[in-house]
Amino acid sequence: MSEGWSATVLTLFPEMFPGPLGVSLAGRALEAGTWALEAVDIRSFATDRHRSVDDTPAGGGPGMVMRADVVAAAVDKVHPEGDRRPLIYLSPRGAPLTQKRVRELAAGPGVVLLCGRFEGLDQRVIEGRQMEEISLGDFVLSGGEPAALALLDAVIRLLPGVMGKEVSGEDESFEGGLLEYPHYTRPQNFEGREIPPVLVSGDHAKVKAWRRERAEETTRQRRPDLWEKFLRKRP
Numbered sequence: 001m002s003e004g005w006s007a008t009v010l011t012l013f014p015e016m017f018p019g020p021l022g023v024s025l026a027g028r029a030l031e032a033g034t035w036a037l038e039a040v041d042i043r044s045f046a047t048d049r050h051r052s053v054d055d056t057p058a059g060g061g062p063g064m065v066m067r068a069d070v071v072a073a074a075v076d077k078v079h080p081e082g083d084r085r086p087l088i089y090l091s092p093r094g095a096p097l098t099q100k101r102v103r104e105l106a107a108g109p110g111v112v113l114l115c116g117r118f119e120g121l122d123q124r125v126i127e128g129r130q131m132e133e134i135s136l137g138d139f140v141l142s143g144g145e146p147a148a149l150a151l152l153d154a155v156i157r158l159l160p161g162v163m164g165k166e167v168s169g170e171d172e173s174f175e176g177g178l179l180e181y182p183h184y185t186r187p188q189n190f191e192g193r194e195i196p197p198v199l200v201s202g203d204h205a206k207v208k209a210w211r212r213e214r215a216e217e218t219t220r221q222r223r224p225d226l227w228e229k230f231l232r233k234r235p
């Protein structure tokens, strides 16, 4: 990765970036040039006198729809032919984001993210530019920006050198198809609750087995969907 991982975000609110990604781990990595960020104002691609980016929905109904022509002009500017970065539209109608996709994105050259506003984009530009649609979850945000920030946060922490050895990837939630085991640290006694004795026993094999058990139990109880998948994948 000689050129570094680069993100371009298309948004009506470029001032929201880097926002929380300008501090802590991501912020330091941004300063160090481990990744680069460019926020581009979609409105600068409006062509009419009023610089409008949206219009009323065909077929009627509430809200406004982002115009295909304006969005296409913005996309074509920042994602020219030959740009190997995936073009992603953050949308509640997209495929739910997974750690697997996050890892793939971290291993690639970067990403171009399109943030919707209002009721979303005219369907024809989604199809015409063959956008990948990704959702943050089954809820509705007022805009794609918080979703873009979350996606970038998840990817950036995996970039080489950003977190050091802390992200082995082996133990973390979702990596092995399970949620993670619970964590403890000093003090030994907190309001009458002790750290589980096995964790202070010094027996590494027992610690490992205990963590594995707790990960399985937590996944089974909290996420039957993940648990089913995990059982099916087990050799």
Ligand code: SAH
Residues within 6 Å of the ligand: 089, 090, 091, 092, 093, 114, 115, 116, 117, 118, 119, 120, 121, 134, 135, 136, 137, 138, 139, 140, 141, 142, 143, 144, 145, 147
């Ligand atoms: N009318 C749309 C919601 C539009 S919300 C619908 O019902 O499907 C406005 C914008 O917020 C969307 O264009 C999208 O970019 C963003 N957004 C909202 N919820 C999101 C989610 N769960 N994941 C990713 N982006 C989301």
